[in-house]
Structure formats: C-alpha cells, structure tokens
Amino acid sequence: MLLQLDFSTATPIYQQIRDQIVRGIAEGELAPGERLPTVRALASECGVNAMTVSKAYQLLKQEGHVRGDRRGGTFVCEPDGSSDPNPGIVDALRMRLAELVAGGMSGKEVLALCERLLDEIAYR
Template identity: 50%
Template sequence: MVISINDASEIPIYQQIRNQIVLGISDGRLAPGEQLPTVRALAEEIGINSMTVSKAYTLLKQEGYIYTDRRSGARVRQEFETNKELSEKSQELLRQIISEAKVSGMTQTEFFDLCKRIYKG
C-alpha cells in the first residue's frame, strides 16, 4: 500500500493518511479483510512519527473503516454500515466544496457532472 503525503498541504498528515485509506477502500485497492501495515511500518515507509499514523488508524477505527486486533493488527472491515447517509463532518465538508464551486461560477449541472465523473472513478 502506497501512501503519499503532501507536506505543503494544509490538511494534517494524519487526515491525509485517513483520506487515502478511505479512498483505497472505495476504489477497491484495499479489499475487505486486507491487513494494513503496522503503525511502525507505515510511519517508517512515509518518514513520519508513529503517533501520527496511530492517530489516523484510531480515527479510521472510530469511523468504522477498520478494526484492530492485537494478533493481526489493523484490517479493513469486512462489511460497512450502509445507512446511505454522510456523517455530519462530511456534510459540512460537502457544503464547503459546493460553496467553492458556486463562488468559482460553476453551474449546478457542471458540479453534478463533475461529481458523477469522480464518483464513477
């Protein structure tokens, strides 16, 4: 699994790790039940503090994307809750994205077309 960190980004590193793992689950690069690198291994691979990776894994676990086991480490969940709703945090982020699209002059149709392209991958 390759995680790339953008040091120039305003997004905290733990959040970048979280986002890339969720993206990997979404697009199939990470399969249900797949084992993730250990905290230490991922931290060494990326060249960051292991506490940062631990924070990302804790967040992923709280959000229900992964589970941890002392013997097998962190793994992608086999099944996900499908309540067909976005979390409050995700809805707020979506509001921000929509606001930026409006300010940039994007029409609703253009925005939905972009969403469709991204959703399809």
C-alpha cells in the same frame, strides 16, 4: 502499502494518510477484511513518526472504516450497507458544493463534476 505524502502542503500528514486509505477502500485497492500495516511498519515506510500514523488509524476507526486493536492488527471494515450517510460527511459535502457554486459553477457543472469524479472511483 505505498502512500504519496506531500510534506510541503498545509494538509497534516495524518490527514493525508487517512484520506489515501479511504480512497484506497473506495477504489477497491483495499478490500474488506484486508489487514493494514502496523503503525510502526507504515511509519517506517512513510518516514514519519509512529504517532502520526496512530492518529490516522484512530480517526479511521472512529469513522468506521477500519477496526482492530493493538494485538490483533488493523483491518478494513465491511461496508455496513446503510444508505444513511454520516451527517458529518454530508455537512462537509454541503460546504464543498457551496464553495463550488460560490466560485461560479452552475448546478449542472457541479453535477457533471460529481459524475466525473464518481466515475474515477472503481469500487461503488
């Protein structure tokens, strides 16, 4: 699993790992049931501390993107099919939309941007 980590940004490395795995799931690069590398293997591949990868995996588990345990491995979860989005994600999206509007974008421009970004995701 090749991740592109930026060590010069303010975004924590564990968050970058989490974000790229979520993006991989959304874009179909990581299929439901697919086994993720072990914490140690991914840490070695990325050149980061194993605790950093462990923190990313724990966050992914809490969010329901992956499942597993120490002995069996970590696997991508099947989508639950629920049409009710996570309230925390909705709140974060609401804030990002407010930031775009506060920055001067119109509602139409925001919707066009959202459509363009959704089109970039292969798996829906």
